Amino acid sequence: MHIRKAVSSDAEELSALLNEIIRAGGTTALETPLSAAEFADWFIDGEFALVCHVAEHGRSLVGFQSLSLYGDPPKGVADIATFARMHPKTAGVGSALFPATRAAAKELGLEFINATIRADNVSGLGYYAKMGFETYDRLLQVPLQDGTPVDRIKKRFSLGGGHHTVPHA
Structure with a gap:
């Protein structure tokens, strides 16, 4: 990969x-x-996009991971998004992407990477825990478009040495 x-x-x-x-x-x-234009704006070269890495396997893109400032996070914090192709599924995409994203975040001078994950996204919660993200907040009953309430779990990855105050967005 x-x-x-x-x-x-x-x-x-x-x-x-x-x-x-x-x-x-x-x-x-x-x-x-x-x-495609909206995607590029949100994840690659728009106003809030900081960096986006892709994972290539064979001749296709099997996943991507981005850092952005969408939603005006606190200074020193960026949001991460990670997606891997569903069909055909390729193992290890997120694990392969994170070192590049972590290095880019350090180059950007960030203190924390924030991940906000739906509480019903078991694989996403497991992935971010495996990468070393720690839970610091929970947004209760955030409605989906159809009105269904779903909690969001906020996890953060510290990029600095020592202890920092955990940002609460």
């Missing part, structure tokens, strides 16, 4: 990967499919 920075020409393939996950439901807070 090869990890590299995403470029705008990746947006078509990556939006298809993401839209499959959105349509399947149950793991992402995103509920509306994105066009």
Whole structure:
């Protein structure tokens, strides 16, 4: 598996990967499919996008991980998003992507990476725990588009040495 920075020409393939996950439901807070242009704006080169890495396997993109400032997080904090192709599934995509994302976050001078995960996303919660993220907050009963309330678990990964105050967004 090869990890590299995403470029705008990746947006078509990556939006298809993401839209499959959105349509399947149950793991992402995103509920509306994105066009390639929207994808590029959100994850690759838009106002809030900091960095996006892709995982290539064979001739296809099998996942991506991004850092962004969407939602105006506290200074020194960026949000992470991680997505891996559902069909065919490739093992280890998130684990392969995280070292590049972590290195980019350190280069950007961030103190923390924030992950906000749906409470019903068991695989996502397990992934971020495995990467060393620690739970620090819970948003209760956040409604989906259909009104269904689902908690969100907030986890953070500390990039600095020593002890920092945990940011509460």
